[in-house]
Amino acid sequence: MVHPTLPLVPLIASTSLTTIGLEALVYVPGLLNLTDGNAISTTFRRYFYRTTGPIALVGGIASAVGSYLYFRQGANAYFGWGALFAGMHFAYIPLVMYPVQTIVENNKKDPSASHTAARKWLRVHKVRLVSDIAATVCFTLALADEK
Numbered sequence: 001m002v003h004p005t006l007p008l009v010p011l012i013a014s015t016s017l018t019t020i021g022l023e024a025l026v027y028v029p030g031l032l033n034l035t036d037g038n039a040i041s042t043t044f045r046r047y048f049y050r051t052t053g054p055i056a057l058v059g060g061i062a063s064a065v066g067s068y069l070y071f072r073q074g075a076n077a078y079f080g081w082g083a084l085f086a087g088m089h090f091a092y093i094p095l096v097m098y099p100v101q102t103i104v105e106n107n108k109k110d111p112s113a114s115h116t117a118a119r120k121w122l123r124v125h126k127v128r129l130v131s132d133i134a135a136t137v138c139f140t141l142a143l144a145d146e147k
Contacts, residue, residue, distance in 0.1 A: 006066065006069075006070055007070055007075070007079075007142065007143055007146060008143075009062055009063070009066040009067075010062070010063045010064075010066045010067035010070070010079070010082055010083070010086065010135075010139045010142075011136070011139040011140060011142075011143060013058075013059040013060070013062040013063035013066070013086075014059070014063045014082065014085075014086055014132060014135040014136040014139055015136050016055065016059045017056055017059045017060060017063065017086075017089065017132045017135075017136075018129070018132045018133050018135075018136045020052050020055060020056060020059075021125065021128070021129040021132050021133075022129070024052070024125060025122075025125070025126070025129070027047065028118060028121070028122050028125070029122065031043055031044065031118055032115055032118055032119065038106055040103060040106070040114040040115070040118060041103055041104055041105070041106035041114055044100075044103045044104060044114075044118070045103075045104050048100070049104075056089075060086060060087075060089045060090060063082070063083075063086035063089075063135060063139075064083050064086040064087040064089075064090075065083075067079045067080075067082045067083040067086060067139065067142075068080075068083040068087075071083055075142065075146070076142055076145050076146065078138045078139070078141045078142030078145060079138070079139070079142045081134075081138045082135045082138030082139045082142060085131045085132070085134040085135035085138060086131075086132075086135040088128075088131040088135075089128060089131055089132055089135075091131075092124055092127070092128040095124045096120075096121050096124050096125070096128075098117075099117035099118070099120045099121040099124075100117070100121060102114065102116075102117035103117045103118055103121070
């Protein structure tokens with residue numbers, strides 16, 4: 001027997017990731033207006049490593065694993081698709097790990113490196129956000145389709 005709240009875990013987690021992702025679309029472009037690369041680095045480090053990074057990691061894992069386990073126990077196909085889209089959030093890590101490293105390390109020899117890296121991160125983030133939104137939609141449809 002599946003605990004009655006298990007189907008809610010992926011929806012709550014993917015909704016959290018989507019909300020954080022949308023918020024980053026507002027927050028990160030503001031960082032690009034800062035002229036000091038060190039300020040960008042410090043702000044990015046505080047924002048992502050201390051707050052949203054851990055939430056995104058736990059949320060992404062909870063969303064992907066929870067929905068996959070529920071799907072394997074016979075839930076509808078929307079949970080399976082949601083698990084796929086939630087897992088795709090992590091597929092973008094290789095594309096963002098070097099820009100994040102550049103931003104956090106803040107190469108003092110090239111002050112514009114943080115700006116360039118933040119722009120690249122933002123481009124990838126916009127694409128990654130599509131998979132987060134798709135996961136949220138799938139989990140919403142999955143719960144609506146549950147009997």
